[in-house]
Amino acid sequence: MADRDPSKPDDTGDQLVDYLRGLLKTSTELPPERVLAEDLKVSRHSLRKALKVLRDSGELNPAKTGRRASSEVSTTSTRLVQSTNPLEVMEMRLMIEPPLARLAALRASPDEIARILQTARTPTEVSPAQADQDFHRAVAAGSRNSLASELHILLHRVQNDARLRFTDSDSDENTTVERVRARDIEHQKIAEAIAGRDPLEAERAMYDHLERTQRKLMGLGMRPGDAA
Secondary structure (H helix, E strand, O other), rough: OOOOOOOOOOHHHHHHHHHHHHHHHOOOOOHHHHHHHHHOOOOOOHHHHHHOOOOOOOOOOOOOOOOHHHHHHHHHHHHHHHHHHHHHHHHHHHHHHHHHHHHHHOOOOHHHHHHHOOOOOOOOOOOOHHHHHHHHHHOOOOOEEEEEEHHHHHHEEEEEEEEOOOHHHOOHHOOOOHHHHHHHHHHHHHHHHHHHHOOOHHHHHHHHHHHHHHHHOOOOOOOOOOOO
């Protein structure tokens, strides 16, 4: 057997997950399992376990089971985009995400909490939109409710469609440093409540965070301290 490339991960869980996470920073899709396992010189079993971690956390799209399944997902998203509007998306987020934050405070593992805390701050190498999505996906994964997490991923997929972007200022190019900083403060408040195992505060902080976005969407004006 050929010597292992020292730049590639060992056949262990955390290191393999971190390596795959790094690959996803430059691409939204990974090579097929067979190709990836051969390239990394890891077992298919270990690779599938690592991929499951990323899918459960919302960092990787659900596994495709063929062209038909992929087409069905795309068709569902398109149909939802055509039948909804930004107000409905925000209403659903307000219904789903605060309870997920509460569950995360009760159920999240130490590793999931570490991920939530990490994604609460926007890295310089990640776009503001991606950083925001990473945080909310991490919270959903920490809820340990797989059905709710899948619904959350679908909801964000619909919201991310350009046809549902409610103002031009939502583009990464127009996201100000001040806005990112204010949003990070709100994210950190949610993350700290989850890390502190305070379900009521986590739920309240998530609701307040999303309600500020809803107020902006509805043109109701912002209150002192809101992320513009």
